[in-house]
Amino acid sequence: MTDASLTVAATRPAKAPAAKFLSGAFVPRLIAGVTILALWEGVVRAFAPAYVAKPSGIVMAIPKVIVDPAFLNASFVTLSAVAQGLAIALVFGTMIGLLIGRSVVADRTLRHYVNGFYAVPMVVVLPLFSLWFGYSGATRLATIVFSSLFSIIVNVADGARAVPREYVEVSRSFRAGRISTLLEVVLPASMPYFLAGLRLAAGRALIGAVVAEFFTAIGGLGYFILYNSRTFHHNEAFVGVLLLAGFGVGFDMLVNGSIRRFMPWYRRDEAAS
C-alpha cells in the first residue's frame, strides 16, 4: 500500500452531493412530506376551528415568533438547560457505567438501583424534585439529568461488559493502570454503545425539560408551548415544537459530525457494508 492509496481510503466516503440528492431517498421523502402537509392542511381547513394549527398558519407564524424576545429567551433557557443536564449526565453516566461494566462489585452493588431508576417515569419524580428544588430552574435541571443519566449508565455498562478480552489483555500486558485502561481502552471500545446511550439520552433530556416546565410552570420553551396552546395560539406553539424537533436533529448531526471529525476509525458506513 502506498501513501496515495492511504489518502484515498481516508477520504473515500465523500460523494458528490448532487448525485446523492437525485439518486437517494430524497425525492420519495419530499413527496411523502408534501403529501402529509397537504392532508393536514386540508383536514384542518375542512373540519377544525380556525385556531387549530395548520402548516400555512405555522409558516405565517414563524417570522413573528422567531423575533419575539419571549420566545428567544424561552428557547435559550430551555436548550441551555438541556445542554447542561446532558453534559452532567454524560460525565457521571459514563463514569458510573464504566465502573458497573468492569467491576463485579460495583455491578452487584448498583445494578438493581440503576435498572430500577431507569424504569421510573420521570413524571413521578417531578413532584419530589419540585419539593426539593422549588419551582425553579434547578428542578428542570434535575429532571433533565434524571431522565438522561440512566440511559447512559445502562448503555455504557453494557458496552464496557462487551469489550473484547484481547484489548483488556493488551492493556494489562503493558501494565496500564485501571483508570487508564477504563478511559483509553474500555471507553473507546464501547463507543457504539456509548453513542446509542447518548442519542437516547438526548431525546429523554428534551422530554424531561419540557415535562418539568409543564409541571412547574417555570419559564422556557415547554412553558411557551403550553401557554400558547392554552391561549389558542396553536400555530405559535407549533413553532416551539419545531424548534425542539430541530434540536433533536441538530444534536444527531453534531454527534455524527464529531464522529467523522474526531473518530475516523469509527466508520458506521463501512461496518454496515
Added chain:
Amino acid sequence: MTEPMLSTDVQRPETTVPPVTSQADARIRVNGLVKRYGTLEVFRGIDFEVGAREIVTIVGPSGCGKTTLLRCLNGLIAADEGEIWSNGTRVTEPIAGMAMVFQHFGLFPWKTVYDNVSYGLRMAGVPAAEIARRVPHFVNLVGLKGFEQAYPYQMSGGMQQRCGLARALAVEPNVLLMDEPFAAVDAQTREILQFELMRIWEERPTAMVFVTHSIEEAVLMGDRVFVLKGRPSSIKETITIDLPHPRTRETLREARFAELREQVWSTLMSEAREAEFKLET
C-alpha cells in the same frame, strides 16, 4: 534440563559471548507449571528455561494450551501450580521487561500507528521527549515509515502485525512472547515477516518464546523447539536446532534444516499415528 542452553551460540557472529551454561543466564525459568480451567487440565508438569539470547519455539496441535502457557508467562492469568521466574521476580502479574505480540495483533483500532506503538512506553511512564525519539525508530525498524498517522483499518494484516511488533519492541523488553504472530497473514507476508523478525532479533537479541502452528517456522526461528502435546499437555520433546545464525532464506535450503523439520514433524505426529493405529486394529 541438563543440556547446555545455547549449543548454537558458538556459531554466531558474536562469539565473544560465552555459551550460556544454564541457571545463571536464564531469563525465564518455569517450574512444575499446571493450569486448569475448571475440570479441564490444560497442561501439567511444564518445566523449562529460556536463555537471555535464546529463541524457544513451541509447536503443538490446536487447543493444546500454547496461548494459555504464554498468558501464564506474561502474568495475565495465574497458573494453578508451579511458578514462573523472570528477571529475578516471580511472575504473578505482567512485569516490566516482558512484552507480548498477539495472535490477532491486539492493536487498538482507535489509535494510529504512532499511538499504538507509543502505548507501552506511555504506560511505562517514559518521558514524552524520549517517546518522541523512540517511536519513529521502531516504526522505521519494522518498515512502517510514512504510516505513523494511519489507523489499523487502513492497513493490511501484515502491516498491522508489523505495528504490533513495533509496539512490543518499543518497550525494549528482554523477554519477547509471540503468540502465533504470523498466523493471520498470508504465506508470502509471513515469510517476509519471519526474516525481518530474525534480522531485528540478530541486531538486538533477547529471550523469546515463539508459539507457532508451523513446523517450518518453529525450526527456522528456534534455537530449541518444544513439542507440546497430550491431554493434559506437556513438553513431550525438546529438539535442539543446531542451525547457524543469522537465519536467512539460505537456511531453508540447508539439508540440516530439512532433517530437523522432519524430526519435529515425526515427534508431533507420532501420537496421532498411534491413535490411528488403535482405531484400525
